Amino acid sequence: xxxxxxxxxxxxxxxxxxxxxxxxxxxxxxxxxxDLLEALAQAPFPINPEIHHHAEIESxxxxxxxxxxxxxxxxxxxxxxxxIVASQEIEAHFSITSMLDEIRAESAA
Numbered sequence: 465x466x467x468x469x470x471x472x473x474x475x476x477x478x479x480x481x482x483x484x485x486x487x488x489x490x491x492x493x494x495x496x497x498x499d500l501l502e503a504l505a506q507a508p509f510p511i512n513p514e515i516h517h518h519a520e521i522e523s524x525x526x527x528x529x530x531x532x533x534x535x536x537x538x539x540x541x542x543x544x545x546x547x548i549v550a551s552q553e554i555e556a557h558f559s560i561t562s563m564l565d566e567i568r569a570e571s572a573a
Contacts, residue, residue, distance in 0.1 A: 478564050483539030487566045489559040491519055494529040496554055501533070503552040507545065511535050521557070536563055 478485035492500050494517070504511050512535055519530035537545060542560065549556050 485563040487561050487563045488537050489532050489534045491532050491557040497531045
Protein backbone atom coordinates (compact mmCIF):
# COMPACT_ATOMS: atom_id res chain seq x y z
CA UNK A 465 0.00 0.00 0.00
CA UNK A 466 1.25 3.45 -0.82
CA UNK A 467 -0.08 5.91 1.70
CA UNK A 468 1.07 9.24 0.31
CA UNK A 469 1.15 8.52 -3.39
CA UNK A 470 0.87 11.55 -5.64
CA UNK A 471 -1.62 11.47 -8.52
CA UNK A 472 -1.48 13.42 -11.79
CA UNK A 473 -2.99 16.50 -10.09
CA UNK A 474 -0.25 16.30 -7.43
CA UNK A 475 -2.76 15.44 -4.70
CA UNK A 476 -1.82 12.82 -2.07
CA UNK A 477 -3.91 9.63 -2.11
CA UNK A 478 -4.70 6.94 0.42
CA UNK A 479 -4.84 3.99 -1.94
CA UNK A 480 -4.21 0.27 -1.75
CA UNK A 481 -4.81 -2.88 -3.77
CA UNK A 482 -8.53 -2.68 -2.90
CA UNK A 483 -8.99 0.95 -3.95
CA UNK A 484 -9.18 4.21 -2.02
CA UNK A 485 -9.38 4.21 1.76
CA UNK A 486 -12.79 5.51 2.81
CA UNK A 487 -14.44 6.42 6.08
CA UNK A 488 -17.80 4.70 6.56
CA UNK A 489 -20.33 6.05 9.03
CA UNK A 490 -23.31 3.81 9.69
CA UNK A 491 -26.10 5.42 11.69
CA UNK A 492 -28.71 3.33 13.46
CA UNK A 493 -31.26 3.81 16.19
CA UNK A 494 -29.67 3.18 19.58
CA UNK A 495 -31.54 -0.07 20.21
CA UNK A 496 -30.03 -1.53 17.00
CA UNK A 497 -26.39 -0.91 17.95
CA UNK A 498 -25.74 -4.42 19.26
CA ASP A 499 -27.30 -5.98 16.15
CA LEU A 500 -25.16 -3.79 13.92
CA LEU A 501 -21.95 -4.67 15.78
CA GLU A 502 -22.78 -8.38 15.58
CA ALA A 503 -23.38 -8.04 11.84
CA LEU A 504 -20.08 -6.19 11.35
CA ALA A 505 -18.27 -8.97 13.24
CA GLN A 506 -19.21 -11.31 10.36
CA ALA A 507 -17.21 -9.28 7.84
CA PRO A 508 -14.36 -11.19 6.16
CA PHE A 509 -12.07 -8.21 6.82
CA PRO A 510 -11.09 -6.41 10.02
CA ILE A 511 -13.30 -3.63 11.34
CA ASN A 512 -12.31 -1.45 14.28
CA PRO A 513 -15.41 0.67 14.91
CA GLU A 514 -15.51 3.98 16.71
CA ILE A 515 -18.90 4.54 18.32
CA HIS A 516 -20.49 7.97 18.77
CA HIS A 517 -23.67 8.10 20.85
CA HIS A 518 -26.17 10.96 20.94
CA ALA A 519 -26.74 11.16 17.20
CA GLU A 520 -30.29 11.93 16.18
CA ILE A 521 -32.31 10.19 13.51
CA GLU A 522 -35.57 11.51 12.15
CA SER A 523 -38.10 8.71 12.58
CA UNK A 524 -41.66 9.44 11.46
CA UNK A 525 -40.91 13.15 11.71
CA UNK A 526 -39.72 12.82 15.31
CA UNK A 527 -36.10 12.78 16.48
CA UNK A 528 -34.98 9.40 17.81
CA UNK A 529 -31.78 8.63 19.70
CA UNK A 530 -29.16 7.24 17.38
CA UNK A 531 -25.60 6.04 17.19
CA UNK A 532 -22.88 6.59 14.58
CA UNK A 533 -20.47 3.71 14.02
CA UNK A 534 -17.40 4.82 12.05
CA UNK A 535 -14.43 2.93 10.64
CA UNK A 536 -12.09 2.94 7.65
CA UNK A 537 -12.69 0.51 4.82
CA UNK A 538 -11.28 0.00 1.33
CA UNK A 539 -13.56 1.00 -1.57
CA UNK A 540 -13.70 -2.57 -2.91
CA UNK A 541 -15.28 -3.74 0.38
CA UNK A 542 -18.24 -1.31 0.40
CA UNK A 543 -20.64 -3.67 -1.42
CA UNK A 544 -19.70 -6.51 0.97
CA UNK A 545 -20.36 -4.22 3.90
CA UNK A 546 -23.78 -3.13 2.62
CA UNK A 547 -24.72 -6.77 1.95
CA ILE A 548 -23.74 -7.83 5.47
CA VAL A 549 -25.89 -5.12 7.07
CA ALA A 550 -28.80 -5.77 4.69
CA SER A 551 -28.69 -9.53 5.36
CA GLN A 552 -29.44 -8.81 9.03
CA GLU A 553 -32.36 -6.55 8.05
CA ILE A 554 -30.95 -3.66 10.05
CA GLU A 555 -32.35 -0.26 9.13
CA ALA A 556 -29.19 1.78 8.74
CA HIS A 557 -28.02 4.92 6.99
CA PHE A 558 -24.60 4.81 5.31
CA SER A 559 -22.41 7.87 4.84
CA ILE A 560 -19.16 7.31 2.94
CA THR A 561 -16.38 9.87 2.52
CA SER A 562 -12.77 9.84 1.46
CA MET A 563 -10.50 9.16 4.43
CA LEU A 564 -8.09 11.79 3.13
CA ASP A 565 -10.89 14.39 3.06
CA GLU A 566 -11.85 13.41 6.61
CA ILE A 567 -8.26 13.79 7.82
CA ARG A 568 -8.03 17.19 6.16
CA ALA A 569 -11.32 18.32 7.73
CA GLU A 570 -10.21 17.21 11.20
CA SER A 571 -6.85 18.96 10.91
CA ALA A 572 -8.54 22.17 9.73
CA ALA A 573 -10.90 22.20 12.73
